[in-house]
Amino acid sequence: MTEHHDQPRNPLSDALSAAEHSAAARAYEVPVELVRTRARRRRAGRTAAAAGALALVVAGVAVAVPRLADGDGGLRLAADADAPAQCSVSPAQIRAGDGVVGADGGDGGWVVETRVVPGTLQPARQGRWAMAVSTSADMQAADYVGTPLGGSIATSVVLVRDGAVVAVLDGSYDMSLEEARSVAVDMQPQPFPLDVDLAGTFVSCETGEDAVLDAGTYELVATSTIRFGLAARGSDVPGDSYDARSTSEPLQVVVPAGSSTPLAGPTTCGATDDELRDLADPQTNPAPLLLSARSVPRTAASGKNLSLQLAVTNDGPAHIDARTGYPEVVLVREGVVVGGPGPIEAIGIDLSLDPGASTPLDAGTLLLSCTDDTTPLEPGDYEIWALSTFTPLGPDGARETDADDWSAAAGPWPLQVTGDAVVDDQMPGLLEMTCGTSADELAQWAAITQESPLAVEATAAPADGALSVTVTNSGDVPVTLLPDHLSAGLSDGEQVVGMGLTAMYDATTTTLQPGESTTFSTTYSDPEGCDGPLSTGTYDTWAALGVTVDGTPSTLVAGPVPVELATP
Amino acid sequence: MGDDDVLATLARERGRALFGYAYLLTGQAHAAEDLVQEALVRTFARRRVGFTPDSAEAYVRRAILSTFLDDARRRQRWSGVRHLLGRHDEPARDPAPAVGAVLDVRAALATLAPQERAAAVLRWCEDLTVPEVAARMGLAVGTVKRYLSTAGHKLEALLGPLPDDETVPLTSGRTRP
Numbered sequence: 001m002t003e004h005h006d007q008p009r010n011p012l013s014d015a016l017s018a019a020e021h022s023a024a025a026r027a028y029e030v031p032v033e034l035v036r037t038r039a040r041r042r043r044a045g046r047t048a049a050a051a052g053a054l055a056l057v058v059a060g061v062a063v064a065v066p067r068l069a070d071g072d073g074g075l076r077l078a079a080d081a082d083a084p085a086q087c088s089v090s091p092a093q094i095r096a097g098d099g100v101v102g103a104d105g106g107d108g109g110w111v112v113e114t115r116v117v118p119g120t121l122q123p124a125r126q127g128r129w130a131m132a133v134s135t136s137a138d139m140q141a142a143d144y145v146g147t148p149l150g151g152s153i154a155t156s157v158v159l160v161r162d163g164a165v166v167a168v169l170d171g172s173y174d175m176s177l178e179e180a181r182s183v184a185v186d187m188q189p190q191p192f193p194l195d196v197d198l199a200g201t202f203v204s205c206e207t208g209e210d211a212v213l214d215a216g217t218y219e220l221v222a223t224s225t226i227r228f229g230l231a232a233r234g235s236d237v238p239g240d241s242y243d244a245r246s247t248s249e250p251l252q253v254v255v256p257a258g259s260s261t262p263l264a265g266p267t268t269c270g271a272t273d274d275e276l277r278d279l280a281d282p283q284t285n286p287a288p289l290l291l292s293a294r295s296v297p298r299t300a301a302s303g304k305n306l307s308l309q310l311a312v313t314n315d316g317p318a319h320i321d322a323r324t325g326y327p328e329v330v331l332v333r334e335g336v337v338v339g340g341p342g343p344i345e346a347i348g349i350d351l352s353l354d355p356g357a358s359t360p361l362d363a364g365t366l367l368l369s370c371t372d373d374t375t376p377l378e379p380g381d382y383e384i385w386a387l388s389t390f391t392p393l394g395p396d397g398a399r400e401t402d403a404d405d406w407s408a409a410a411g412p413w414p415l416q417v418t419g420d421a422v423v424d425d426q427m428p429g430l431l432e433m434t435c436g437t438s439a440d441e442l443a444q445w446a447a448i449t450q451e452s453p454l455a456v457e458a459t460a461a462p463a464d465g466a467l468s469v470t471v472t473n474s475g476d477v478p479v480t481l482l483p484d485h486l487s488a489g490l491s492d493g494e495q496v497v498g499m500g501l502t503a504m505y506d507a508t509t510t511t512l513q514p515g516e517s518t519t520f521s522t523t524y525s526d527p528e529g530c531d532g533p534l535s536t537g538t539y540d541t542w543a544a545l546g547v548t549v550d551g552t553p554s555t556l557v558a559g560p561v562p563v564e565l566a567t568p
Numbered sequence: 569m570g571d572d573d574v575l576a577t578l579a580r581e582r583g584r585a586l587f588g589y590a591y592l593l594t595g596q597a598h599a600a601e602d603l604v605q606e607a608l609v610r611t612f613a614r615r616r617v618g619f620t621p622d623s624a625e626a627y628v629r630r631a632i633l634s635t636f637l638d639d640a641r642r643r644q645r646w647s648g649v650r651h652l653l654g655r656h657d658e659p660a661r662d663p664a665p666a667v668g669a670v671l672d673v674r675a676a677l678a679t680l681a682p683q684e685r686a687a688a689v690l691r692w693c694e695d696l697t698v699p700e701v702a703a704r705m706g707l708a709v710g711t712v713k714r715y716l717s718t719a720g721h722k723l724e725a726l727l728g729p730l731p732d733d734e735t736v737p738l739t740s741g742r743t744r745p
Contacts, residue, residue, distance in 0.1 A: 028583065039611075
């Protein structure tokens with residue numbers, strides 16, 4: 001636990017514990033089955049979603065997401081846990097939930113109608129569909145004064161055959177009126193008709209996975225849930241709000257034999273590298289942000305993590321604010337994506353780059369076959385490619401409303417995948433050597449380090465201000481090292497009483513062939529005592545090298561090296 | 569351990585802790601439930617190899633934070649627009665309720681803007697350093713310092729003095745190999 005001396009008590013220090021043990025927390029249980037189902041569904045749609053294949057592109061779409069697990073109005077699970085909820089009801093039952101309801105429970109005389117716009121429909125046996133769903137609102141007695149304004153809260157699209165729902169557009173959501181009344185939404189009201197452009201793959205009710213449809217005739221049915229109100233003339237602020245749920249008349253759609261769209265996205269498993277090459281070429285990709293390599297390993301072990309450091313550069317003439325995430329990394333062989341992209345933590349990274357400026361981006365993937373994400377890649381030669389998508393941001397940090405995302409790729413970089421796992425669990429974990437770290441613990445860590453496939457030797461001479469650590473690959477397969485820092489601790493025989501230095505490395509990956517060595521060294525001149533100036537005398541110097549070994553963060557410890565401090 | 573087992577273990581053993589974290593960020597129980605659920609879905613939809621409950625918890629916590637911040641940014645975009653419905657999920661910014669319950673930390677946090685709240689929770693509840701907070705939030709250190717400065721003034725008015733932001737932890741936790 002971190003200690004602060006001479007500081008006021010932190011009134012927030014117990015807040016996490018208090019929240020964890022609050023009445024609300026005690027009453028809370030993770031809806032494990034619901035999470036599983038949603039995760040499976042999202043995983044199944046990952047390929048398409050990663051390339052933005054499912055998109056809601058329209059003004060007037062609610063920003064807030066409905067709560068999914070809140071009581072009876074929440075997500076309804078189908079009998080098959082992998083299938084969307086809409087699969088468990090009949091088309092007649094879908095329509096039965098339609099209506100308009102206002103705050104007083106009445107419909108205010110409003111009539112709401114939804115339709116699939118025929119000219120927008122792009123069917124496919126397998127892969128991506130596209131369509132537009134339009135919803136209008138009018139009064140039975142059309143003599144109102146003002147303008148109805150509203151927005152779409154949720155849209156669901158299903159395919160029906162022989163009177164049963166057979167597939168559901170991935171990511172679409174059928175929200176009941178009851179649930180609509182219970183959720184808060186955040187939207188910019190728009191005039192009617194409310195048009196929602198949809199694109200995505202259908203999920204089979206039979207398998208819960210991406211649908212491969214039989215050729216033939218289907219009925220397409222869309223259900224829209226909206227919120228709207230009547231704005232006085234000259235105002236853009238609606239008055240009393242109404243929620244409406246409306247289901248379209250079935251639209252006959254013919255799915256021809258052999259029709260399929262390619263799976264979206266250049267990092268999709270099985271995709272050719274053509275699009276990656278286009279996205280990496282400034283001649284064919286006008287994006288003002290360029291992706292490039294700072295540190296890319298040439299050798300890595302099959303099944304293990306591949307870590308690389310990239311850089312994004314503003315290649316345009318103006319300052320750019322944008323948001324991105326960790327780049328996707330794929331392995332290509334014979335022009336086809338065969339590995340990656342691995343699991344990527346979904347975080348937003350904000351960039352603020354003047355013209356010509358760069359910033360680093362860490363990236364990585366597990367060296368696994370993308371066909372099942374579990375089988376290690378076969379040893380051999382591959383090419384590494386990386387892909388990033390950037391969302392332009394306005395001055396207020398929000399997404400630019402009229403701007404499209406940019407994509408940029410970088411590569412190819414050759415990679416030799418070896419068949420042997422190099423380090424597995426043989427490497428030490430992480431140790432932060434600091435004041436008070438015991439000599440026993442450091443000795444134990446040094447022993448563990450020596451048992452690893454790396455031999456580490458330290459030399460130190462504070463009088464000369466030098467500390468070096470030599471790392472030798474004592475194994476029989478190549479090892480990649482990405483150094484982070486090198487620290488020296490001066491011990492009085494019991495614990496660290498002085499810290500010599502902490503050198504931060506400009507991270508560059510080094511590959512050590514069997515028997516090869518590399519030396520990390522730095523200089524310092526004024527070791528600091530933990531409790532004031534160090535007295536003269538003999539100390540033990542311990543070296544702690546923070547380094548990522550074949551994707552595994554580790555602290556290599558070497559020592560002790562006796563040193564004599566002649567002057568305090 | 570398979571992902572399903574990891575999820576079940578994580579939910580059983582750390583579900584309340586995750587909820588507590590989300591509860592501090594959102595200030596509302598229902599919002600916290602949604603946040604935890606979405607973070608779990610994001611995490612377990614993406615990661616299937618080499619997961620342990622411990623490592624999964626770290627990712628879920630990060631997903632909680634990023635989901636919360638993303639949502640806050642979206643809300644920010646529409647903050648100037650009057651909504652169709654009066655009800656709103658955002659916690660009240662009015663400090664008065666917190667003054668009435670001086671030591672109610674959650675109420676005090678609820679007076680902060682979302683980014684300030686996230687920075688405050690990471691810095692003073694999770695005890696991260698300012699650079700660590702910046703890394704978690706994907707922001708520059710200077711931006712985080714500004715958030716913390718603003719948040720600190722608001723919180724100190726309600727809760728009393730906070731530790732100096734420049735404090736350097738004297739000891740740090742370690743993990744065994």
